[in-house]
Amino acid sequence: xxxxxxxxxxxxxxxxxxxxxxxxxxxxxxxxxxxxxxxxxxxxxxxxxxxxxxxxxxxxxxxxxxxxxxxxxxxxxxxxxxxxxxxxxxxxxxxxxxxxxxxxxxxxxxxxxxxxxxxxxxxxxxxxxxxxxxxxxxxxxxxxxxxxx
Numbered sequence: 001x002x003x004x005x006x007x008x009x010x011x012x013x014x015x016x017x018x019x020x021x022x023x024x025x026x027x028x029x030x031x032x033x034x035x036x037x038x039x040x041x042x043x044x045x046x047x048x049x050x051x052x053x054x055x056x057x058x059x060x061x062x063x064x065x066x067x068x069x070x071x072x073x074x075x076x077x078x079x080x081x082x083x084x085x086x087x088x089x090x091x092x093x094x095x096x097x098x099x100x101x102x103x104x105x106x107x108x109x110x111x112x113x114x115x116x117x118x119x120x121x122x123x124x125x126x127x128x129x130x131x132x133x134x135x136x137x138x139x140x141x142x143x144x145x146x147x148x149x
Contacts (some may be wrong), residue, residue, distance in 0.1 A: 021046055056097070063096040070094070074105060082107045091116055 017039045019032040032037050076092050081088040089106035093116065102116055 018043060059097045063098050067094070067096070067098070067101060071103065074103065078105045078107075 018037050018133050019039065020028040020030055021042065034042070046065050070092060074092055078088055078090045087106075088109050089104065089108045089111045092103040099100065104111055104114055104116055130147075
């Protein structure tokens with residue numbers, strides 16, 4: 001790099017610290033009353049926040065694209081199977097940055113009801129544990145009563 005190019009390149013460290021922070025398309029907060037070092041710290045936090053929002057928006061954009069692709073594939077597959085005369089129920093559940101999405105499609109009664117089973121929604125079935133606990137409690141009660149006799 002020549003000396004002439006170097007002298008015309010702005011040095012970001014020498015740039016003045018902004019005295020306003022944009023908080024929307026037309027609104028801004030006046031920071032001119034703050035000392036420069038506090039404005040620098042505030043601007044650094046503001047820049048981090050803007051980057052965090054941009055990252056979240058990008059993550060959501062990717063998740064929406066993936067969901068759109070999944071819905072397209074599931075829909076086409078379901079349509080093709082149903083067109084062949086077969087009964088089909090397709091379910092899909094996913095958790096992403098846009099929230100939990102539960103999908104059910106097809107030409108069966110279950111699909112027409114639009115209700116996912118407990119296992120499809122990710123809900124755990126504790127019935128077995130309740131039955132075992134009840135049996136253990138019953139055995140303990142019988143032992144307690146039998147021990148008194």
